[in-house]
Amino acid sequence: MLFNSLSFLLLFLPLSWVVFYALARFDHRYAGGWLVAVSFVFYSWWDASLAVLLAASIAFNYFCGTRLLRAAESDRERFWWSLIGIGGDLLLLFYYKYFFAILEWLGLHGIVLFSDLHPVALPLGISFFTFTQIGYLMDCKDGIVKENRFLDYGLFVTFFPHLIAGPILHHREMMPQYRNPESYRFQSRNFAAGAALFIMGLAKKAVLADFFIPTVKATFAQPQHLALLPAWNGVLSYSLQLYFDFSGYSDMACGLALLFGMRFPANFNSPYRAACIIDFWQRWHMSLTRYLTLLLYNPIALWVTRRRVAMGKSVSRKAQASVGGFLSMIALPLFYTMILAGIWHGAGMTFLVFGLLHACYLTINHAWRGFGPKPKPGADSFWRQRLILVGQIALTYLAVLVAQIFFRAESCADAGKLLLGMLGTHGISGPLQSGPLYVHVPMLVGLFAVVWTMPNTLELLEQFRPSLSDIRRSSLISIALRPTVAWGMALGALAALAVFSVTGTTEFLYFRF
Amino acid sequence: MKRTFTAALATFLLIFAATWLWVAKERMAFFDISYAGWRAKMDFAKTLPKDNVVILGDSRAVAGLVPSVLGPSVYNLALAGCTSIEAAKWAHDLTASATPPRAVILSFTPVNLMATKSFWETTAKCGFLTRQEIETVWERARQFNGREYWPEGESYARRSSLAGPKSPGDIEIRMKADLYAEDFPPCYFSALWGGRIIRRLNINRKFYHETYAARGYYPFGTADECAEAGLEAQTPSFQPVKLFDLYLRESLALFEGSNIPVYFVSAPVNAATTPSPEYTAAFCAYIARLEAEFHNFHSLGTPQPTWSAQDFGDDFNHLRPPSAVRWSKEVAQKLNEEHVPGGPFG
Numbered sequence: 001m002l003f004n005s006l007s008f009l010l011l012f013l014p015l016s017w018v019v020f021y022a023l024a025r026f027d028h029r030y031a032g033g034w035l036v037a038v039s040f041v042f043y044s045w046w047d048a049s050l051a052v053l054l055a056a057s058i059a060f061n062y063f064c065g066t067r068l069l070r071a072a073e074s075d076r077e078r079f080w081w082s083l084i085g086i087g088g089d090l091l092l093l094f095y096y097k098y099f100f101a102i103l104e105w106l107g108l109h110g111i112v113l114f115s116d117l118h119p120v121a122l123p124l125g126i127s128f129f130t131f132t133q134i135g136y137l138m139d140c141k142d143g144i145v146k147e148n149r150f151l152d153y154g155l156f157v158t159f160f161p162h163l164i165a166g167p168i169l170h171h172r173e174m175m176p177q178y179r180n181p182e183s184y185r186f187q188s189r190n191f192a193a194g195a196a197l198f199i200m201g202l203a204k205k206a207v208l209a210d211f212f213i214p215t216v217k218a219t220f221a222q223p224q225h226l227a228l229l230p231a232w233n234g235v236l237s238y239s240l241q242l243y244f245d246f247s248g249y250s251d252m253a254c255g256l257a258l259l260f261g262m263r264f265p266a267n268f269n270s271p272y273r274a275a276c277i278i279d280f281w282q283r284w285h286m287s288l289t290r291y292l293t294l295l296l297y298n299p300i301a302l303w304v305t306r307r308r309v310a311m312g313k314s315v316s317r318k319a320q321a322s323v324g325g326f327l328s329m330i331a332l333p334l335f336y337t338m339i340l341a342g343i344w345h346g347a348g349m350t351f352l353v354f355g356l357l358h359a360c361y362l363t364i365n366h367a368w369r370g371f372g373p374k375p376k377p378g379a380d381s382f383w384r385q386r387l388i389l390v391g392q393i394a395l396t397y398l399a400v401l402v403a404q405i406f407f408r409a410e411s412c413a414d415a416g417k418l419l420l421g422m423l424g425t426h427g428i429s430g431p432l433q434s435g436p437l438y439v440h441v442p443m444l445v446g447l448f449a450v451v452w453t454m455p456n457t458l459e460l461l462e463q464f465r466p467s468l469s470d471i472r473r474s475s476l477i478s479i480a481l482r483p484t485v486a487w488g489m490a491l492g493a494l495a496a497l498a499v500f501s502v503t504g505t506t507e508f509l510y511f512r513f
Numbered sequence: 514m515k516r517t518f519t520a521a522l523a524t525f526l527l528i529f530a531a532t533w534l535w536v537a538k539e540r541m542a543f544f545d546i547s548y549a550g551w552r553a554k555m556d557f558a559k560t561l562p563k564d565n566v567v568i569l570g571d572s573r574a575v576a577g578l579v580p581s582v583l584g585p586s587v588y589n590l591a592l593a594g595c596t597s598i599e600a601a602k603w604a605h606d607l608t609a610s611a612t613p614p615r616a617v618i619l620s621f622t623p624v625n626l627m628a629t630k631s632f633w634e635t636t637a638k639c640g641f642l643t644r645q646e647i648e649t650v651w652e653r654a655r656q657f658n659g660r661e662y663w664p665e666g667e668s669y670a671r672r673s674s675l676a677g678p679k680s681p682g683d684i685e686i687r688m689k690a691d692l693y694a695e696d697f698p699p700c701y702f703s704a705l706w707g708g709r710i711i712r713r714l715n716i717n718r719k720f721y722h723e724t725y726a727a728r729g730y731y732p733f734g735t736a737d738e739c740a741e742a743g744l745e746a747q748t749p750s751f752q753p754v755k756l757f758d759l760y761l762r763e764s765l766a767l768f769e770g771s772n773i774p775v776y777f778v779s780a781p782v783n784a785a786t787t788p789s790p791e792y793t794a795a796f797c798a799y800i801a802r803l804e805a806e807f808h809n810f811h812s813l814g815t816p817q818p819t820w821s822a823q824d825f826g827d828d829f830n831h832l833r834p835p836s837a838v839r840w841s842k843e844v845a846q847k848l849n850e851e852h853v854p855g856g857p858f859g
Contacts, residue, residue, distance in 0.1 A: 005685060006685060006688055006689065006692070006699070007684050007685045007688060010688070011684070011688075188514055189514070192514060192517070192518070483514045483516075483517040484516075484517060485516055485517065485520040486520075487517060487520075488516065488517035488518065488519065488520030488521040488524070489520045489521065489523075489524040491517075491521045491524075492520065492521035492522060492523065492524025492525040492526075492527075492528070493524050493525070493528060495521070495525045496524070496525050496528035496529050496532070499529070499699055500532065500698055500699050500702040500705070501699070501702050501706075502699055
């Protein structure tokens with residue numbers, strides 16, 4: 001089911017919300033059970049067989065987690081149960097995401113012959129709920145998880161606001177909330193913040209992100225001969241579509257969780273305002289960055305460090321500042337992590353290039369920090385500092401934009417042609433792939449102004465503490481949502497606009513991952 | 514906090530209610546022009562004079578058969594983007610009216626009996642079929658097990674829009690049909706946005722009056738010529754989908770029950786669109802079977818005659834106005850030769 005569909009807005013959400021708080025008055029466990037049940041309905045809305053897959057995955061991981069907890073004293077047993085659990089999860093993911101793509105590739109190159117290949121459809125959200133559970137098993141193995149109740153675990157995995165496209169949750173931040181009866185008590189502040197976040201997210205998705213769909217489709221369908229202006233128009237439109245689509249989804253997920261009394265970690269914090277690529281990844285898909293850091297980057301960095309120690313090499317900061325130390329302790333874990341992050345998005349060369357590009361960016365960024373000139377505090381005037389910051393933001397955004405072209409293009413060749421078009425190799429101007437110029441250009445300019453200067457939704461609602469994370473404020477203009485009549489009217493109008501525009505329902509871009 | 518909630522709710526309800534009222538009362542202000550055409554036909558169909566002759570069919574009949582050329586008692590009730598389902602609705606209404614037609618001129622593009630991409634949202638938006646009638650279409654579609662009436666490769670959403678709800682997920686479609694019936698504003702948002710709420714009012718009113726005055730005729734396409742191949746060129750043979758066949762038969766049976774003869778005429782196409790011999794033979798055989806089954810049903814002329822590219826105004830083989838006059842004259846002549854009731858024609 002989609003958050004921006006009529007069945008969700010008019011049937012599913014009101015019904016599940018009312019019954020949730022009615023049941024919570026008797027016992028919070030009933031309410032928790034109800035949430036699990038409706039989450040299954042939410043997940044299997046289009047295909048009932050998906051519920052079986054989800055239930056089997058939960059049962060399997062819960063069983064492995066229980067065995068890991070029981071084997072607290074035996075390293076050997078813990079190793080084997082974690083291998084079975086995580087291996088099983090990865091196999092499932094591999095089967096649905098990569099198996100058929102690899103077979104197809106092998107067939108295409110004549111390595112394997114097929115008479116009839118029928119790829120299976122990728123179950124919605126499989127990456128997200130599998131990653132959530134792998135994280136849980138790792139923590140069971142490391143002794144971080146102390147107890148696991150089936151209902152809490154079921155709710156942790158299935159809770160519908162995060163089930164299909166994240167944020168990727170950590171059990172440590174969610175289990176205490178699920179266990180706390182206070183979370184199940186209606187609180188008007190949570191309701192206000194949740195409803196406001198949801199409305200703003202819905203408007204971002206239905207009104208802003210979807211506005212760019214025709215332009216983006218036209219641009220990436222035929223990128224071969226686009227002149228400079230249409231190419232930039234298409235690519236900037238995609239960049240904004242992705243921004244408002246994903247931030248809209250993240251707002252809706254956080255808002256929905258709040259409506260049910262739970263808080264999610266923040267997932268999106270004005271990433272286009274990042275002044276370097278390291279900063280970008282701390283603002284874009286934040287829960288994925290945290291997950292990749294904890295479960296991929298840190299283990300490999302630790303492995304490299306131990307290996308260096310075993311070889312008698314230094315692992316100090318000074319060693320990191322040498323070329324060899326930098327390459328092995330910084331660049332290697334980065335490339336490993338970002339390549340996996342790239343192909344996590346899909347089995348295709350474009351995603352691999354996307355990962356590689358970001359690995360290169362991050363490596364350069366770290367190298368600049370380590371080997372580049374160090375700014376002296378107070379050496380630059382206020383305006384010079386501002387100018388440098390604008391330059392940093394622009395450079396970071398340009399780098400992100402280039403990677404986004406590979407992220408969206410059908411093939412690397414298409415991405416290359418589009419990049420050439422942006423450089424003007426096919427001429428300067430040509431017909432725009434969008435509606436009237438007087439609508440499209442002001443829309444692009446206006447939205448970039450919003451993205452770069454205005455507070456984001458989490459900043460607007462800061463006083464309501466809408467997420468578990470502390471948000472770094474970075475907007476030029478400071479506005480905060482206050483419980484006033486004017487804000488109420490503005491939200492009411494926005495809600496009407498958002499609800500009006502839901503019938504042309506389109507899927508969120510991140511659903512396919 | 515309470516005041517904020519109240520202000521938000523009041524604003525939301527106010528905007529929503531005002532828009533709802535606007536959608537229900539002033540659809541002409543924002544809808545695209547085809548709605549004005551549909552509306553005009555639905556309105557004059559309520560006051561058809563005695564001894565009238567009506568034209569039923571799709572957009573090629575709308576743009577090709579000119580009532581002012583055919584005769585003073587002829588009315589064009591063909592609808593752009595419609596199927597035999599809408600024709601059956603006309604058949605029910607016309608046979609039940611106080612002034613039933615003396616004869617019916619039927620003109621469907623054969624390929625439109627094979628697949629559709631426009632049912633049912635257009636008809637629901639225009640308020641032509643009621644919610645109950647749409648439900649009946651779905652029920653009948655389900656009897657054919659769903660695989661008989663959509664082209665291969667058609668998207669799930671399209672398929673289920675015709676077949677109706679088949680799984681819990683399809684509640685969305687059922688809900689949408691319910692909401693259309695209630696003029697629910699979100700269902701009309703794209704039209705509201707496209708028509709800037711009120712911008713189309715004058716042009717739609719003008720078009721409504723022109724269509725009303727022309728007794729249902731209006732042209733499509735403004736090109737000087739069109740040599741593009743239509744859908745028929747890519748269709749190897751003719752096989753009607755069972756649901757459309759069912760509704761076509763239902764229409765013919767209704768007219769037969771009321772002693773109203775039906776004359777089938779086939780609109781011309783350009784050379785690139787001329788269908789294959791297999792396709793034409795299969796279509797002729799289909800028409801012949803209907804003629805044998807329904808004594809009131811007669812076919813006039815050759816199916817889909819080939820005309821020059823200069824006769825067509827767009828890629829869909831819609832005749833340009835001068836060519837529409839020419840075809841109407843030809844049809845009038847054939848009707849006179851057959852001594853069709855309601856004549857003389859032309």
